Amino acid sequence: MLGLAIILAFSFARCASAIKDPAPDWPWFGEPLNNLTVSVGREAIFTCIVENLGPYKVAWLRVDTQTILTIASHVITKNHRIAVTHSGHRTWSLHIKDTRETDRGWYMCQVNTDPMSSNTGFLEVVVPPDILDDPTSTDMVVREGSNVTLRCAATGTPEPTVTWRREAGGTIILSSWHEVASIEGPEMEIIRVTRLHMGPYLCIASNGVPPTVSKRIVLVVHFPPMIRIENQLVGAYEGQTIVLECHGEAYPKPITYWTKPTNDTIVNDNNYRVETVTMGYKSIMRLTVNSVRAQDFGAFKCAATNSLGETDGKIKIYRITAPSTTRRPNARRDSKKLWKGDSPHEKEIAGKEEDAISVDEEIDEEPINFHSSTASSIFHRHFTNLESLAMTILFRVALRLFS
Ligand SMILES: *[C@@H]1O[C@H](CO)[C@@H](O)[C@H](O)[C@H]1NC(C)=O
Ligand SMILES: *[C@@H]1O[C@H](CO)[C@@H](O)[C@H](O)[C@H]1NC(C)=O
Ligand SMILES: *[C@@H]1O[C@H](CO)[C@@H](O)[C@H](O)[C@H]1NC(C)=O
Numbered sequence: 031m032l033g034l035a036i037i038l039a040f041s042f043a044r045c046a047s048a049i050k051d052p053a054p055d056w057p058w059f060g061e062p063l064n065n066l067t068v069s070v071g072r073e074a075i076f077t078c079i080v081e082n083l084g085p086y087k088v089a090w091l092r093v094d095t096q097t098i099l100t101i102a103s104h105v106i107t108k109n110h111r112i113a114v115t116h117s118g119h120r121t122w123s124l125h126i127k128d129t130r131e132t133d134r135g136w137y138m139c140q141v142n143t144d145p146m147s148s149n150t151g152f153l154e155v156v157v158p159p160d161i162l163d164d165p166t167s168t169d170m171v172v173r174e175g176s177n178v179t180l181r182c183a184a185t186g187t188p189e190p191t192v193t194w195r196r197e198a199g200g201t202i203i204l205s206s207w208h209e210v211a212s213i214e215g216p217e218m219e220i221i222r223v224t225r226l227h228m229g230p231y232l233c234i235a236s237n238g239v240p241p242t243v244s245k246r247i248v249l250v251v252h253f254p255p256m257i258r259i260e261n262q263l264v265g266a267y268e269g270q271t272i273v274l275e276c277h278g279e280a281y282p283k284p285i286t287y288w289t290k291p292t293n294d295t296i297v298n299d300n301n302y303r304v305e306t307v308t309m310g311y312k313s314i315m316r317l318t319v320n321s322v323r324a325q326d327f328g329a330f331k332c333a334a335t336n337s338l339g340e341t342d343g344k345i346k347i348y349r350i351t352a353p354s355t356t357r358r359p360n361a362r363r364d365s366k367k368l369w370k371g372d373s374p375h376e377k378e379i380a381g382k383e384e385d386a387i388s389v390d391e392e393i394d395e396e397p398i399n400f401h402s403s404t405a406s407s408i409f410h411r412h413f414t415n416l417e418s419l420a421m422t423i424l425f426r427v428a429l430r431l432f433s
Contacts (some may be wrong), residue, residue, distance in 0.1 A: 056147075057081060057141055059081070070080060076151055090139060094282065100124065102114075111126060112126060135153060158237070159184050159243050161233065161245045164183075171250040172249070179219045180231060182194070182235065187239075192234070194215075195229070195232050201258065228310070231249060233247065251311075252338055254341070255340060256278065257278045257334060259277070259344075260278050268324065269352065270424030273318050279311055281311040282337060288315070293331075301320045303320070327349050329346050330345050
């Protein structure tokens with residue numbers, strides 16, 4: 031009975047190890063060698079299971095270089111990173127410590143039968159992505175309208191893919207009708223760069239081996255100042271407080287100032303207050319006249335200057351009659367109708383008002399058009415936001431048309 035079992039076991043051994051005409055007492059492999067994938071620097075362990083080793087010995091070899099690494103429990107190679115362990119006679123493990131990329135390749139577990147019998151396994155050494163400093167772009171400063179290419183040189187095994195994104199999210203506007211959330215590839219080219227491209231970008235390198243890495247590259251777009259004014263004509267009466275506003279776009283950040291109708295530059299004092307609110311390349315220049323005086327009727331100028339140019343805008347103040355106390359209730363009702371709520375009349379009335387403004391002398395006699403400065407500034411802000419949105423959309427459309 032026992033004899034039969036042994037015979038069966040050996041026939042099985044023949045099949046499993048695929049050894050040609052083995053002697054009945056030959057060893058055989060318990061299971062195929064597994065392929066290994068390790069991150070560079072980690073330890074790789076191949077395990078070879080040999081049944082019925084008997085008097086034979088297990089050796090580990092590196093196939094590519096035909097070198098013997100270990101024989102039985104002895105390390106033959108001078109490579110200090112190689113070790114061999116065994117558990118009884120059956121399980122033999124090759125340890126490759128602190129793996130390097132050069133360790134990638136085929137390894138063989140060999141038994142010195144004649145002919146020899148062996149099993150091979152592949153060691154894959156993967157390397158997390160890295161971004162090379164030197165060939166990768168640093169922060170860039172370009173003129174609006176020029177072409178720009180940002181580069182990101184990534185290494186790693188397998189070869190990483192590079193993705194470009196805006197750090198703040200949002201889309202990247204490409205030349206034609208293209209607006210994308212991200213761009214793949216080691217280079218990001220922008221044809222005819224605009225101020226809308228300004229900001230920090232991330233190039234992200236990933237290859238499935240953690241950690242993913244990224245580099246931040248800031249694109250700075252230089253352009254000369256531009257000034258936009260919503261209300262170029264402002265009616266005011268003596269003693270009234272008014273706020274004048276100019277919208278500027280410029281980069282680098284411009285020097286801004288206001289001038290009086292006498293062409294003198296305005297400095298902050300009891301009657302004039304100048305402030306500029308800057309957000310990125312946009313700024314709002316605001317001049318508050320606490321109490322309009324006779325010398326204020328005329329053209330105020332807001333001006334912006336940077337290294338690329340200079341520009342200014344004019345706002346004309348014209349005289350209107352101060353509201354009398356008896357007329358006040360009337361005027362108030364007008365204000366309500368004009369400025370509160372979102373009635374469709376609003377635009378119509380605003381349009382009418384502009385028509386009226388173009389005839390200065392008549393307005394002087396028509397105090398009906400009076401509205402309080404508070405109402406005016408509410409309207410102003412409202413109108414400004416709408417128009418600035420419209421301008422942005424127009425600008426984008428224009429960009430696409432001309433690129
Ligand atoms: C090991 O990888 C090779 C190709 O690299 C493949 O042919 C072989 O089947 C793999 N062995 C195992 C046990 O997965
Ligand atoms: C930018 O690139 C476009 C398309 O490749 C080309 O036609 C244009 O001349 C380039 N402009 C500059 C300033 O190099
Ligand atoms: C202010 O300067 C403009 C030209 O910049 C000139 O036409 C105007 O007469 C000047 N006004 C005064 C009061 O000097």
